[in-house]
Structure formats: structure tokens, C-alpha cells
Amino acid sequence: MSNFMAQWVYSPAVKDHFMNPRNTWDEKENFVPDGVGDVGSLACGDQMRVMIQVENDRIKAIRWLTYGCASAIASTSMLSEMAIGLTLEDAYHLAPEAITEALGGLPEHKFHCSVLGDKGLRAAIDDYLEKNGLPNPYRHTIAKIVCECHNITDVQIENLVKTKQATTLEELQEITKYGSTCGKCKADIAGLFDELKHIYNV
Amino acid sequence: MKFVYLDNNATTPIHEDVIDSMNEALAFYGNASSMHAFGRDAAFKIEEARLAVADLIGAPSGSIVFTSGASEANNTVFNIFREQIDLGSKRNRIVTTAIEHPSIIEMVAYLRGRGYKIDLCPVDNTGRVRLDALKELLAEDVALVSVMFGNNEIGTIQPIKEIVEMAHSVGAYVHSDATQAIGKVEVSMRELGLDYLSLSAHKFYGPKGIGVLAVAKGVPYAPYIHGGHQEAGRRAGTYNTVAIIGMGAAAKIAKRDQKDEERRLWKMREMLRKGIVEKIPNVVINGNQEHCLPGTLDVSFPHAEGESILLYLDLEGIQVSTGSACASGSLEPSYVLLSSGVDIELAHGSIRFSFGRYNTEDDVAYVLEKLPPIIKRLREMSAL
Ligand SMILES: Cc1ncc(COP(=O)(O)O)c(C=O)c1O
Numbered sequence: 247m248s249n250f251m252a253q254w255v256y257s258p259a260v261k262d263h264f265m266n267p268r269n270t271w272d273e274k275e276n277f278v279p280d281g282v283g284d285v286g287s288l289a290c291g292d293q294m295r296v297m298i299q300v301e302n303d304r305i306k307a308i309r310w311l312t313y314g315c316a317s318a319i320a321s322t323s324m325l326s327e328m329a330i331g332l333t334l335e336d337a338y339h340l341a342p343e344a345i346t347e348a349l350g351g352l353p354e355h356k357f358h359c360s361v362l363g364d365k366g367l368r369a370a371i372d373d374y375l376e377k378n379g380l381p382n383p384y385r386h387t388i389a390k391i392v393c394e395c396h397n398i399t400d401v402q403i404e405n406l407v408k409t410k411q412a413t414t415l416e417e418l419q420e421i422t423k424y425g426s427t428c429g430k431c432k433a434d435i436a437g438l439f440d441e442l443k444h445i446y447n448v
Numbered sequence: 449m450k451f452v453y454l455d456n457n458a459t460t461p462i463h464e465d466v467i468d469s470m471n472e473a474l475a476f477y478g479n480a481s482s483m484h485a486f487g488r489d490a491a492f493k494i495e496e497a498r499l500a501v502a503d504l505i506g507a508p509s510g511s512i513v514f515t516s517g518a519s520e521a522n523n524t525v526f527n528i529f530r531e532q533i534d535l536g537s538k539r540n541r542i543v544t545t546a547i548e549h550p551s552i553i554e555m556v557a558y559l560r561g562r563g564y565k566i567d568l569c570p571v572d573n574t575g576r577v578r579l580d581a582l583k584e585l586l587a588e589d590v591a592l593v594s595v596m597f598g599n600n601e602i603g604t605i606q607p608i609k610e611i612v613e614m615a616h617s618v619g620a621y622v623h624s625d626a627t628q629a630i631g632k633v634e635v636s637m638r639e640l641g642l643d644y645l646s647l648s649a650h651k652f653y654g655p656k657g658i659g660v661l662a663v664a665k666g667v668p669y670a671p672y673i674h675g676g677h678q679e680a681g682r683r684a685g686t687y688n689t690v691a692i693i694g695m696g697a698a699a700k701i702a703k704r705d706q707k708d709e710e711r712r713l714w715k716m717r718e719m720l721r722k723g724i725v726e727k728i729p730n731v732v733i734n735g736n737q738e739h740c741l742p743g744t745l746d747v748s749f750p751h752a753e754g755e756s757i758l759l760y761l762d763l764e765g766i767q768v769s770t771g772s773a774c775a776s777g778s779l780e781p782s783y784v785l786l787s788s789g790v791d792i793e794l795a796h797g798s799i800r801f802s803f804g805r806y807n808t809e810d811d812v813a814y815v816l817e818k819l820p821p822i823i824k825r826l827r828e829m830s831a832l
């Protein structure tokens with residue numbers, strides 16, 4: 247009928263992780279997490295839960311669940327393998343680019359599917375630190391200035407979104423005054439805001 | 449590995465008799481517009497095909513305008529009325545629906561962006577046009593009403609006859625994109641009173657890149673592609689002889705087999721529907737179960753995402769499609785389901801099974817064996 251000359255839609259590594267996802271959560275296991283991160287939203291078609299166990303400041307074990315497309319499944323599976331054994335600090339800084347690279351690349355329009363896993367992992371680490379009354383030194387270190395004129399970081403914006411203090415761009419503008427000087431950051435911040443709203447389901 | 453092709457609404461395999469006719473047609477290299485013998489031979493074959501297509505849709509052969517497919521036919525119709533409006537017609541409103549094929553949806557967006565007035569008539573939760581709402585929208589300023597015959601995604605068939613009557617009563621013309629209905633259910637322009645109809649050969653076992661806009665006598669027309677005098681000046685461009693002959697052959701088969709196909713497709717579709725409902729908990733069958741294209745079954749599987757289902761099925765050799773698209777930077781739910789008022793989560797996890805003449809009941813059994821564990825697995829993996 248066909249000799250199927252074409253490759254599968256995604257890379258061999260994506261296919262492998264999609265077919266055999268690693269470290270997925272299984273009810274029968276009785277996995278007791280030290281930290282849990284929930285990100286994403288149903289309305290957007292993807293939702294993610296990452297659960298971690300921590301030992302000596304390192305990720306000892308990880309389990310995850312996702313409602314998502316093949317890229318989301320494969321990225322989270324790859325992330326879960328990469329995160330095991332990392333210090334919390336390194337795990338916190340696992341970049342989606344590194345996951346995509348390990349997967350042998352994802353089509354451009356699929357990149358966003360791979361960012362949810364690392365946000366989930368960060369949320370799980372935040373949760374672990376918070377539950378244990380530990381300081382969270384990482385959240386700060388990944389901050390990047392997104393509006394130079396007003397010295398606003400992505401972390402600040404993320405917190406405003408997460409805590410629902412800024413639910414619209416107008417509110418964000420009111421609070422931070424971003425974009426009101428040179429204005430060059432406006433488009434990027436609007437994009438970041440949309441992405442964050444998606445991730446935190448607001 | 450076993451392969452089960454259940455994506456016949458996307459496109460169909462070419463029928464072996466159509467392939468034969470096209471192989472022969474390759475020899476008719478004359479330009480059908482030339483007056484010499486070779487040209488006349490090609491023209492003769494093209495006229496034969498025209499008759500076959502006209503016969504299939506219950507229209508006079510003079511109504512047939514060959515196009516590159518249904519997308520061009522749909523675009524042409526909207527362009528005719530755009531021109532009428534540009535020329536100052538008092539009828540300056542178009543009415544269509546939100547569940548049309550993208551070749552209409554995108555045309556609507558394009559025209560609206562340029563200030564044209566286009567209303568979308570709402571559909572009910574099975575995808576049927578709400579005639580009460582249509583009635584409200586119809587008035588003396590409506591130029592065109594365009595409603596598809598059967599929906600490509602959920603299969604819902606529209607009450608075209610009633611729509612034609614209502615639109616004609618206010619003096620509006622009616623177009624129907626019948627691309628998905630041809631060869632599956634009876635379609636007669638004459639009986640329905642349609643003014644324009646679009647179709648595409650690759651949906652009924654003919655070649656890709658060829659279709660028809662059928663235009664009733666005496667209704668407005670304007671060419672979309674300007675150039676030579678082919679098609680009596682209605683569509684320029686050297687005839688695609690091979691494809692047209694192939695479409696003619698496909699039309700004859702479609703006409704001959706339509707009744708049998710309708711029965712066979714519906715039987716397989718119903719077997720699959722019943723099997724899914726029986727074997728998989730918590731599924732939602734989309735569309736209208738009474739007015740439905742016989743080979744189309746659209747199902748939502750809550751807590752399982754569409755693309756993942758599609759790709760797991762693909763790894764088992766089963767080819768289907770999903771109404772949701774994980775593209776363009778965000779996961780997009782099916783616009784057809786959303787427009788029908790279906791819940792957003794259900795619109796993210798819909799799978800379309802579309803049967804064709806080469807499917808068998810064995811295929812249904814194979815799907816019923818492979819699908820349940822896939823859904824179970826995805827649901828276990830779901831964060832919901
Ligand atoms: C309802 C409908 N209209 C139009 C088209 C477009 O047809 P074509 O591929 O010939 O442009 C399709 C198929 O994709 C369809 O299903």
C-alpha cells in the first residue's frame with residue numbers, strides 16, 4: 247500500500263519518549279512527593295503536574311502527569327530523566343532549549359509545548375521550599391530584566407500574574423509602568439504576559 | 449503491519465478505473481482550445497467529463513465551471529458577490545456559518561477586514577443551522593447565503609432545501625459547498641434549487657487539484673482568474689485535461705455506486721460508534737446522528753488530547769484526523785465544535801474517523817481493538 251518514505255512527524259527521540267514515557271505517575275506506586283507543581287490550563291489544551299522527591303538538595307525522584315500533545319509528553323518525559331540527580335539549583339535552571347536539544351529538536355510551533363514541563367518542575371521546587379520553610383534563592387537568580395527603563399524583571403511579572411494582581415495588560419501597566427518610557431519592551435512584555443497567563447491559567 | 453485508512457474526508461485514494469482513464473488521458477496532449485484534430489480530441493474528452501459531473505449533481509452541463517478544486521470554487525463565489533457589492537448593489541450583505549471549510553472562513557475574515565458585511569448564522573449543538581436564527585438574518589439586503597452541504601469534521605448535513613426556500617423568498621442567491629457530500633448522499637442542484645455548488649474530485653476517488661463550481665443559469669457571475677476564454681470566459685487557464693478526465697471517470701463511478709456506498713459507509717460508521725460507546729467509558733459523539741454524512745464519525749474523548757490519540761493510532765497503522773490543531777504557537781480547539789457550543793475540553797480531544805469505499809468491517813474491528821487501550825493510557829497519564 248505504501249512504503250512510507252517519509253520520517254515520522256517528529257524526531258526519533260520524541261517518538262521514543264512519546265511511545266514509552268519515563269517517570270509517569272502511577273497510582274499503584276504510592277509516590278509521596280515533597281513538592282508538587284501544577285501549571286497550564288485546560289482551556290489552552292495542555293495541563294501539567296510535576297511531583298518531586300528531594301534528598302540532600304537534589305532531585306531524587308520525579309513523577310508527572312500531563313494532558314497534552316505528543317511534544318508535551320515527550321518533553322516532560324525527557325525533562326524527568328534529565329532532572330533526576332540534579333541539585334535543586336541546576337534543576338531550577340533546566341532550560342527548555344536543553345530539553346528540546348536532547349530530543350533532537352522540535353518544530354518551531356511546538357516549542358511552547360516543551361516549556362510547560364520546566365515551569366512545572368520549577369513550581370514543584372518552589373512548592374518544596376515553601377512547604378519546608380526554606381528560602382528560595384533560585385527564583386531570584388533567573389530573573390531577567392524585561393523593561394530596562396523601569397527595571398522590571400520577568401520574575402516580578404510572573405509573580406503579579408501568579409497572584410492574580412495583574413489579570414490584564416492594563417493592570418500590569420498600572421502596577422509596573424512598563425513600556426511608558428521608550429516603549430521598546432511593549433511587544434515582548436505582552437507576549438510574556440500571554441504566556442504566563444496561559445501557564446498559570448488566569 | 450496492518451494499515452487502516454480512516455481519513456477519507458481529508459482525501460480519498462484514486463479509484464483504479466480513474467487511474468486507467470488518466471493514464472490514457474496523458475496521450476491527449478492537444479490543447480483543448482485548439483481548433484485542430486488533437487485539440488478537438490482533448491476537447492471531446494473534456495466535454496464528456498463535464499457531462500458526467502453535471503449528471504452527478506443534477507445540473508445542466510453548461511453550469512459546470514472547472515476549477516483547481518473546491519477552495520477556488522468557494523473563493524470564486526464570494527468574489528462574485530464582492531464584485532456586485534463593489535459595483536454598488538443594494539444587496540450588500542452575505543450570510544454564512546462559522547463551521548464552513550477554511551476556504552470560506554478565511555475568505556470571510558479577509559472580506560470583513562475590508563469592510564464587507566458578513567453575518568455568521570449560528571448552528572445548534574449538533575452543528576445544524578438554526579433556521580430561526582437564519583430567518584432573523586435574512587432581509588432584502590442579503591446578496592448571498594452560503595451554507596455547506598455536509599460538514600467535513602463532524603459530518604452534519606444541513607437542511608439545504610429549507611435554506612434555499614428561505615433565502616430565495618427574500619431574493620438572495622444560495623451557494624452550497626457540497627465537497628463532502630458528493631458520492632456519499634444524493635445531491636441534486638435542480639431539486640434543491642441551488643444557485644451555486646462547489647465540489648472537489650479528490651474527495652470522491654478522483655485526482656487532487658481539480659474541482660467544479662456549478663453555476664445555475666442566469667445568476668450573477670464574475671471570473672476570479674482572468675485570461676483566456678476557457679469555460680466561456682468564466683475561468684481562464686489551459687485545461688488540465690488529465691485531471692478533468694479523471695474527475696469525469698470518478699463522477700460516473702460516484703453516480704453508479706452512491707446508493708450502495710451510502711448504506712455501506714453508514715453500516716461501518718454505526719458499527720464503530722456502537723463499539724466505541726460500548727468499550728470506552730465517557731465518550732461524546734459529536735455532530736448530528738440523524739442528519740449525518742454516512743461515513744463520518746467524530747468523537748471526543750475527555751481527558752485525552754487529540755494529537756496524542758492521533759499519533760498513537762498512527763503508530764498502530766490507523767490513520768485518522770483531529771479537529772483540534774496544536775499549531776501556530778497555541779493549542780487550538782476545533783472551531784467547528786466550539787461554534788456548535790461544545791465544551792472547550794471536548795473540542796481539544798476530538799477524533800474524526802472517516803470511512804471510504806476501500807474500508808471493510810475488519811477495519812472497524814481493528815480500531816476497536818487498538819483504540820481503547822490508547823485512550824486508557826492517555827487518561828492515566830492525564831493531569832486532570
Ligand atoms: C467542505 C470542504 N470544502 C472545501 C475543501 C477544499 O477542497 P480543495 O482541496 O479541492 O480545495 C474541502 C477539503 O479539504 C472540504 O472538506
Ligand code: FES
Nearest residue numbers: 393394395425429
Ligand atoms: S524598556 Fe520598557 S519602557 Fe523602555
